[in-house]
Amino acid sequence: xxxxxxxxxxxxxxxxxxxxxxxxxxxxxxxxxxxxxxxxxxxxxxxxxxxxxxxxxxxxxxxxxxxxxxxxxxxxxxxxxxxxxxxxxxxxxxxxxxxxxxxxxxxxxxxxxxxxxxxxxxxxxxxxxxxxxxxxxxxxxxxxxxxxxxxxxxxxx
Amino acid sequence: xxxxxxxxxxxxxxxxxxxxxxxxxxxxxxxxxxxxxxxxxxxxxxxxxxxxxxxxxxxxxxxxxxxxxxxxxxxxxxxxxxxxxxxxxxxxxxxxxxxxxxxxxxxxxxxxxxxxxxxxxxxxxxxxxxxxxxxxxxxxxxxxxxxxxxxxxxxxxxxxxxxxxxxxxxxxxxxxxxxxxxxxxxxxxxxxxxxxxxxxxxxxxxxxxxxxxxxxxxxxxxxxxxxxxxxxxxxxxxxxxxxxxxxxxxxxxxxxxxxxxxxxxxxxxxxxxxxxxxxxxxxxxxxxxxxxxxxxxxxxxxxxxxxxxxxxxxxxxxxxxxxxxxxxxxxxxxxxxxxxxxxxxxxxxxxxxxxxxxxxxxxxxxxxxxxxxxxxxxxxxxxxxxxxxxxxxxxxxxxxxxxxxxxxxxxxxxxxxxxxxxxxxxxxxxxxxxxxxxxxxxxxxxxxxxxxxxxxxxxxxxxxxxxxxxxxxxxxxxxxxxxxxxxxxxxxxxxxxxxxxxxxxxxxxxxxxxxxxxxxxxxxxxxxxxxxxxxxxxxxxxxxxxxxxxxxxxxxxxxxxxxxxxxxxxxxxxxxxxxxxxxxxxxxxxxxxxxxxxxxxxxxxxxxxxxxxxxxxxxxxxxxxxxxxxxxxxxxxxxxxxxxxxxxxxxxxxxxxxxxxxxxxxxxxxxxxxxxxxxxxxxxxxxxxxxxxxxxxxxxxxxxxxxxxxxxxxxxxxxxxxxxxxxxxxxxxxxxxxxxxxxx
Numbered sequence: 049x050x051x052x053x054x055x056x057x058x059x060x061x062x063x064x065x066x067x068x069x070x071x072x073x074x075x076x077x078x079x080x081x082x083x084x085x086x087x088x089x090x091x092x093x094x095x096x097x098x099x100x101x102x103x104x105x106x107x108x109x110x111x112x113x114x115x116x117x118x119x120x121x122x123x124x125x126x127x128x129x130x131x132x133x134x135x136x137x138x139x140x141x142x143x144x145x146x147x148x149x150x151x152x153x154x155x156x157x158x159x160x161x162x163x164x165x166x167x168x169x170x171x172x173x174x175x176x177x178x179x180x181x182x183x184x185x186x187x188x189x190x191x192x193x194x195x196x197x198x199x200x201x202x203x204x205x
Numbered sequence: 206x207x208x209x210x211x212x213x214x215x216x217x218x219x220x221x222x223x224x225x226x227x228x229x230x231x232x233x234x235x236x237x238x239x240x241x242x243x244x245x246x247x248x249x250x251x252x253x254x255x256x257x258x259x260x261x262x263x264x265x266x267x268x269x270x271x272x273x274x275x276x277x278x279x280x281x282x283x284x285x286x287x288x289x290x291x292x293x294x295x296x297x298x299x300x301x302x303x304x305x306x307x308x309x310x311x312x313x314x315x316x317x318x319x320x321x322x323x324x325x326x327x328x329x330x331x332x333x334x335x336x337x338x339x340x341x342x343x344x345x346x347x348x349x350x351x352x353x354x355x356x357x358x359x360x361x362x363x364x365x366x367x368x369x370x371x372x373x374x375x376x377x378x379x380x381x382x383x384x385x386x387x388x389x390x391x392x393x394x395x396x397x398x399x400x401x402x403x404x405x406x407x408x409x410x411x412x413x414x415x416x417x418x419x420x421x422x423x424x425x426x427x428x429x430x431x432x433x434x435x436x437x438x439x440x441x442x443x444x445x446x447x448x449x450x451x452x453x454x455x456x457x458x459x460x461x462x463x464x465x466x467x468x469x470x471x472x473x474x475x476x477x478x479x480x481x482x483x484x485x486x487x488x489x490x491x492x493x494x495x496x497x498x499x500x501x502x503x504x505x506x507x508x509x510x511x512x513x514x515x516x517x518x519x520x521x522x523x524x525x526x527x528x529x530x531x532x533x534x535x536x537x538x539x540x541x542x543x544x545x546x547x548x549x550x551x552x553x554x555x556x557x558x559x560x561x562x563x564x565x566x567x568x569x570x571x572x573x574x575x576x577x578x579x580x581x582x583x584x585x586x587x588x589x590x591x592x593x594x595x596x597x598x599x600x601x602x603x604x605x606x607x608x609x610x611x612x613x614x615x616x617x618x619x620x621x622x623x624x625x626x627x628x629x630x631x632x633x634x635x636x637x638x639x640x641x642x643x644x645x646x647x648x649x650x651x652x653x654x655x656x657x658x659x660x661x662x663x664x665x666x667x668x669x670x671x672x673x674x675x676x677x678x679x680x681x682x683x684x685x686x687x688x689x690x691x692x693x694x695x696x697x698x699x700x701x702x703x704x705x706x707x708x709x710x711x712x713x714x715x716x717x718x719x720x721x722x723x724x725x726x727x728x729x730x731x732x733x734x735x736x737x738x739x740x741x742x743x744x745x746x747x748x749x750x751x752x753x754x755x756x757x758x759x760x761x762x763x764x765x766x767x768x769x770x771x772x773x774x775x776x777x778x779x780x781x782x783x784x785x786x787x788x789x790x791x792x793x794x795x796x797x798x799x800x801x802x803x804x805x806x807x808x809x810x811x812x813x814x815x816x817x818x819x820x821x822x823x824x825x826x827x828x829x830x831x832x833x834x835x836x837x838x839x840x841x842x843x844x845x846x847x848x849x850x851x852x853x854x855x856x857x858x859x860x861x862x863x864x865x866x867x868x869x870x871x872x873x874x875x876x877x878x879x880x881x882x883x884x885x886x887x888x889x890x891x892x893x894x895x896x897x898x899x900x901x902x903x904x905x906x907x908x909x910x911x912x913x914x915x916x917x918x919x920x921x922x923x924x925x926x927x928x929x930x931x932x933x934x935x936x937x938x939x940x941x942x943x944x945x946x947x948x949x
Binding site: 194197199200201 | 548
């Protein structure tokens with residue numbers, strides 16, 4: 049605990065109090081005061097190894113040794129207020145759920161170039177414009193054109 | 206023998222078993238045939254089978270005995286059948302209700318007998334006989350389901366499949382393939398073939414027919430069709446044995462207006478439709494039985510559609526009109542239905558640009574302008590593809606507005622609609638087969654009505670009928686005499702000075718066909734009176750035979766004349782202030798005065814839209830129900846196959862709506878109501894699918910014609926066979942055809 053305080057004071061001295069508070073907020077320490085899940089993750093992180101960071105900034109930690117097997121890998125989400133499990137991209141999903149020991153960075157190399165599409169998190173409940181719409185749905189921007197005729201285009205006669 | 210018959214026979218036998226056991230159940234024997242132990246039943250069993258279950262002829266085939274003495278009796282699987290002399294064994298089997306598998310035999314083509322699939326066993330014959338080529342003899346005992354016949358079929362099928370590729374999953378014929386069906390029914394369940402299959406280079410037959418020649422089984426149906434029905438000598442057989450190939454000998458296209466029919470006729474997937482290739486599977490398609498409108502023949506067609514698009518068009522059997530063929534234009538113009546469609550009402554603004562508006566606004570504008578025009582300045586023209594209902598509505602509407610200047614394009618400026626016999630084909634298309642001399646006046650049936658031409662070709666081939674032709678030099682696919690180019694020859698014929706006159710006057714059933722292109726001439730009445738004189742001299746019109754015909758060009762013409770769409774005054778387009786074009790694209794829009802207000806109601810942006818002030822989108826013939834009368838006066842109806850496009854509406858509904866906005870409401874709201882209105886004008890249009898012959902003959906009742914004939918030669922009525930109306934002009938396939946096949 050003393051070392052934590054010493055480090056905090058040191059960084060205040062280096063960055064100034066304003067930057068230090070902004071850093072705290074960005075790292076989620078302020079929201080952790082109200083969010084027990086996040087606080088627990090933060091406490092967990094102490095002494096754990098950072099295995100990787102994915103492209104949206106989720107941090108993947110592992111702690112071997114004194115952790116219960118099956119609880120030794122976890123993620124700290126990049127989003128501190130609105131996080132859910134669908135934010136984990138598929139390449140890290142396997143590692144996080146003990147399906148594989150390959151990290152997401154390794155699996156990313158296997159992603160098919162031609163038809164692999166970007167991961168999107170689940171936007172359910174976030175409004176119609178965010179959620180997934182099937183190809184035929186009116187709200188799908190890349191909606192398929194089902195018109196089977198070509199209309200006559202009036203040109204200036 | 207069909208599976209159903211096998212099953213019914215098995216059922217009969219089992220029921221006999223059960224009844225037998227029931228009568229003798231107290232015996233309780235342990236043998237498997239208890240009925241034989243009962244003396245009564247055993248006696249009944251030993252007798253020959255009493256009466257066999259009744260069988261019906263295949264496809265409802267009926268036989269006609271020209272001479273009752275010529276009837277002979279043969280036995281098919283023990284069934285006695287009476288057939289006329291000269292029928293083949295295969296036909297006898299069909300009458301007896303047994304469908305013999307076949308590939309090369311086709312009832313409308315000559316007999317080749319080279320596929321050997323139709324082998325049957327005939328008693329006292331040492332080996333199986335090819336039933337399609339063997340004439341039935343009196344007392345012949347034909348057996349179609351014996352082990353020998355079955356083994357023979359299985360062997361033939363094995364040979365046919367030896368060189369047939371196993372590409373049914375990528376073959377367009379898959380699902381409607383004779384070879385597929387018959388190998389399932391008659392083939393072996395395993396093959397013994399381990400060698401390599403032969404390969405054949407594909408032939409280029411043009412933009413319509415796709416060839417995959419490795420699939421060909423050399424039935425030669427296409428070769429026989431080309432020479433016998435289409436009348437072109439393009440296809441032939443090259444090589445012998447395993448080197449045998451169907452081809453054109455030198456690389457060239459199949460230049461026939463009936464070439465699409467080889468697709469239907471091919472029993473395998475060797476000849477398939479090029480525009481339809483890999484577009485759909487036949488079991489995904491919905492078939493709608495309708496009528497073709499691209500020419501005046503009214504060929505019966507089946508429109509195969511998937512969802513909102515027409516995928517292909519196939520012929521439908523109608524012995525009186527198109528038999529089982531259709532022309533290439535009918536078969537392949539369907540892609541024009543998907544291009545250049547008018548889908549929204551539009552109004553031309555002050556800047557000359559079209560603006561999409563609502564129906565309410567468009568109709569309001571039209572009605573307002575219409576009220577400003579004087580009644581005699583209101584002109585209506587019905588297009589080539591108009592149905593009778595919409596023409597009736599248009600005529601009633603314009604009459605209510607005080608105008609009677611309405612006609613159908615193609616009928617000329619001053620059509621003679623007084624006598625129905627003066628504008629229809631009185632002989633009927635099927636009746637042409639009884640003719641022995643044809644005189645074609647200013648008509649080229651090959652391009653104007655390909656199916657009528659096929660009928661003439663059939664007659665010429667069957668009976669060596671003579672054909673005389675007056676008109677510009679033209680390409681015929683049968684022997685003909687080119688008598689002259691203009692009215693001069695007609696005068697010579699009428700006066701009996703022409704060498705062809707002897708053939709015509711000696712003919713038993715002469716047929717004179719006048720082309721509808723003559724309607725456009727100023728001296729058409731004089732020409733018609735000369736033709737009537739020739740017909741009278743040649744005794745072409747008499748009780749029991751009417752050989753005086755007019756061959757119309759467009760689907761709407763006959764119905765328009767039946768409904769009396771005759772303009773009050775000539776040259777009314779030049780003085781029109783309000784012009785209503787109902788799908789009329791061949792009106793000369795340059796003659797329309799600049800201050801005239803033009804309404805175009807139609808389904809394609811073709812020619813007249815560029816002059817239009819208001820565009821009202823209507824539905825094409827595949828999307829609506831409508832009555833069309835063909836050139837022989839036979840009324841037929843189209844049936845909607847696909848939904849309408851965009852905001853388009855049926856023609857008669859638009860006119861009905863417009864009449865209400867204009868304050869001259871038409872008294873009908875439904876199609877049946879409009880048809881009862883037609884009943885008061887032309888009841889023959891309601892007798893669908895049966896031809897109403899014209900009652901009066903024109904020859905005696907016509908007024909004397911004073912005017913002289915113009916000696917200018919006749920002109921070609923149809924310049925381009927493939928592009929005659931707005932739909933065919935929008936079609937890409939038809940454009941390809943006219944680019945490749947009409948090249949001289």
